[in-house]
Amino acid sequence: MNIFDSHCHLDDPSFESDFKDVLHRAAAAEVYRMLVVGTDRNTSDRAVALAKGHSNLFASVGVHPHDARSCTEETLAHLMTLASDPKVVAWGETGLDFNRMHSSRKDQERWLIRQLEVAETLDLPLIFHERDSQGRLLEILKARTCRPAVIHCFSGTEAELARYLEMGFYIGVTGIVTVSQRGALLRQMVPSIPANRLLIETDAPYLTPTPQRNQFRRNEPAFVREVLLKVAEVREEDPEALAEQVWFNTCSLFRIDPSTI
Numbered sequence: 001m002n003i004f005d006s007h008c009h010l011d012d013p014s015f016e017s018d019f020k021d022v023l024h025r026a027a028a029a030e031v032y033r034m035l036v037v038g039t040d041r042n043t044s045d046r047a048v049a050l051a052k053g054h055s056n057l058f059a060s061v062g063v064h065p066h067d068a069r070s071c072t073e074e075t076l077a078h079l080m081t082l083a084s085d086p087k088v089v090a091w092g093e094t095g096l097d098f099n100r101m102h103s104s105r106k107d108q109e110r111w112l113i114r115q116l117e118v119a120e121t122l123d124l125p126l127i128f129h130e131r132d133s134q135g136r137l138l139e140i141l142k143a144r145t146c147r148p149a150v151i152h153c154f155s156g157t158e159a160e161l162a163r164y165l166e167m168g169f170y171i172g173v174t175g176i177v178t179v180s181q182r183g184a185l186l187r188q189m190v191p192s193i194p195a196n197r198l199l200i201e202t203d204a205p206y207l208t209p210t211p212q213r214n215q216f217r218r219n220e221p222a223f224v225r226e227v228l229l230k231v232a233e234v235r236e237e238d239p240e241a242l243a244e245q246v247w248f249n250t251c252s253l254f255r256i257d258p259s260t261i
């Protein structure tokens with residue numbers, strides 16, 4: 001089967017020493033494509049460099065809500081230049097995170113809105129990060145024409161899921177779905193995500209799934225296979241058919257040719 005890890009941070013320093021092995025293990029697990037997601041100027045630079053060097057890696061550029069406080073118009077201008085590379089297939093991750101508050105609410109909202117404008121100008125799909133925004137992300141998006149997007153690492157309520165789907169968004173499911181306690185609510189909601197709106201992701205090096213989390217601290221794209229298997233189990237679907245559907249969804253959202261040679 002063909003598995004696509006739609007969200008990982010392979011630019012993370014923790015992958016420096018064994019990067020080639022990480023890619024080999026991904027291929028061995030049939031994870032043939034990965035999207036390396038930028039979170040600020042530096043990580044976006046690195047994501048694009050990695051994508052340019054590897055045919056099976058793609059990149060996005062953007063400023064994470066945690067990094068909103070250091071964002072400037074100059075940062076966005078730099079990212080816009082980076083985005084002209086054909087391996088850049090999305091803008092993000094951007095959004096709102098009122099859980100950790102690494103940046104003020106004011107900064108987060110200001111730079112989210114600017115990034116929505118930039119994505120519109122560049123005609124790129126968006127990757128949204130949302131945590132505990134109490135409906136504020138939806139409120140901001142509803143007030144604007146919304147571009148194709150994924151709510152990555154979906155962790156909302158059933159009502160939020162319904163509203164995201166109404167807006168035409170894709171839903172990104174991480175390894176949280178494999179974790180017994182923490183994933184219980186997500187496992188309940190996964191069957192109600194329409195098959196053509198579902199994406200899977202690792203968010204590596206974070207959120208290592210079960211059973212690997214007992215053994216490895218660092219998550220890596222190969223482990224997205226566990227996410228696929230758990231999602232298939234919960235939805236009572238054939239993993240192979242589900243992998244193909246999710247591959248197609250990911251390629252559709254990011255406008256990547258789904259065919260593999």
Ligand SMILES: [Zn+2]
Pocket residue numbers: 093129130152153
């Ligand atoms: Zn995120």
Ligand SMILES: [Zn+2]
Pocket residue numbers: 007008009037093203
């Ligand atoms: Zn991320």
